[in-house]
Amino acid sequence: MGSKVHENLYDNLDKLSVRQKIYYPLRKHAIEKVGKLKGDVNDFVTISKLLKNSHRVFFKKKINFLYRDLKSKIDLNECDIVHATTLFSDGAIALRIWREYKIPYIVAVRGTDNFFLNYRYDLRSLGKEIISNAKYLIFISNSLEQNFNQNSFIKGLDNLVVPNNKIIYNGLDPFWVQNTIGKRDEVNPMNFLYIGKFNSNKNVVRLIKAFLKVTNKYENLQLNLVGSGGNQEKEVKKLSEKHKAKINFHGPIYDQKELQKMYQANDIFAMTSISETFGLVYVEALTQGLPILFTENQGIDGTFKEYVGESANPKSIDSIAEGLERLINNYSKYELDKIDFSIFSWDDIAKTYLDLYNKILT
Helix, strand or coil, X not given: CCCHHHHHHHHHXXXXXXXXXXXXXXXXXXXXXXXXXXXXXXXXXXXXXXXCHHHHCCHHHHHHHHHHHHHHHCCHHHCCCEEECCCCXXXXXXXXXXXXXXXXXXXXXXXXXXXXXXXXXXXXXXXXXXXXXXXXXXXCCHHHHHHHHHCHHHHCCHHHCCCCEEEXXXXXXXXXXXXXXXXXXXXXXXXXXXXXXXXXXXXHHHHHHHHHHHCCCCCCCEEEEECCCCCCHHHHHHHHHHCCCCEEEEECCCCHXXXXXXXXXXXXXXXXXXXXXXXXXXXXXXXXXXXXXXXXXXXXXXXXXXXXXXXXXXXXXXXXXXXXXXXHHCHHHCCXXXXXXXXXXXXXXXXXXXHHHHHHHC
């Protein structure tokens, strides 16, 4: 709820006359957002009963709770395909539907599924069954598929993993696809930009410390921070105030045209998340001519054949600092003008999903 990624996907599938019943498990933090739902949205979004705090721990109780609730609100006999947006939490419900109704399902694997694969040993047999019975596993990025296939548990499944793995990227808001500016020439890169939340996963404190190391070697560097929220926000603000000659804390910016101005006022985009499913903000930055610093083996790593930036180990301040230095020194070498941003068009992505649905049904 509130995710532009899912909103754009459902909207573009709707334009292709795909009839959708969207079931949304309700958590406390989303009550206000749900209350703002109006108009046509209510016709195809079904909200669950409120999940309990204990459901975060007792996974199977959560699935039983949601499955009973779903069946009481949606006539599953009217459905042809189930599209689960996560491997474990949504995939477990899709598996239950398949067992009872024999409705085929596809599952999207996201970064959050790594937690279940790596730490919830009690759910591994369930994960095996979800994977084995899925028609397709959808990966949002190349790095997600690579990390998934290298996981020790997945390797142990041998031929039980469905062969129909498919990579389908998330799309960009049309504003960014329609307003690309390409590579910048003759720029002396001094201004670094971060956009996002300020939580432990986004790793902004290490980014700041790495940036400060680099400022000892290069003059006039500036780091601009855009965003709000997260458990590191206070520390980020404190560091920004302490180094206010070098770090500018802007707070959140929601208007796309204002965001575009912010991108264009900077030279390099840097975000070294610990874990990242894809990271559309990287692609937004690329559309505005900014090479990027990203996390190795996460998110968009491996997405582009073109030389678009540098990767870093997110847990190493030295590695992040070295990545920032490479961006400064290699600035003229990045191939941003060669990127085909049409691959991030929601129109085409929705058509790809529709083709997938039709293959399954025929």
